[in-house]
Amino acid sequence: MTDISQTLSLLEAVMDNTCTPFFSAHQKATTPMGTNISETKTEVIIRYELPGVSKESIDLQFERNFVKLSVEKSLSEEEGETIVSREFPHKESISRKIKVLVPVDFQKAKANYENGILTLKLPKTEQALASKILID
Numbered sequence: 001m002t003d004i005s006q007t008l009s010l011l012e013a014v015m016d017n018t019c020t021p022f023f024s025a026h027q028k029a030t031t032p033m034g035t036n037i038s039e040t041k042t043e044v045i046i047r048y049e050l051p052g053v054s055k056e057s058i059d060l061q062f063e064r065n066f067v068k069l070s071v072e073k074s075l076s077e078e079e080g081e082t083i084v085s086r087e088f089p090h091k092e093s094i095s096r097k098i099k100v101l102v103p104v105d106f107q108k109a110k111a112n113y114e115n116g117i118l119t120l121k122l123p124k125t126e127q128a129l130a131s132k133i134l135i136d
Helices: 004-018
Strands: 035-039 043-049 058-063 066-075 077-079 082-084 090-099 110-114 117-123
Touching (some): 066 117
Antiparallel strands (some): 043 117, 058 066, 066 090, 110 117
């Protein structure tokens, strides 16, 4: 289990990340990138909502206990049933960085992208798993 200060820091990071507009330049209303961070006994799970983003435009990296997500999206205009790209395509990008507060094994991380949801599972290291302390 993590202590209360780690949990509060984690919640603060989530709140900081959910208030930034996501691909909003050509939309009438801004759409925040939903982020959900949860923790089980054996892993940390981070979920990102990435509507309308192709798997190929997602870049996911790990650096010094941080998970960095970068996405680049080309915007196109629709005319009826045909999609017409601009002569000079407009691209937007967004990047998010989340600090992982418990020791995890980034080498064993697994990521899955399905129906606009990117799910990242980070297994905890042995030292992060809870163990019982015997009292003498």
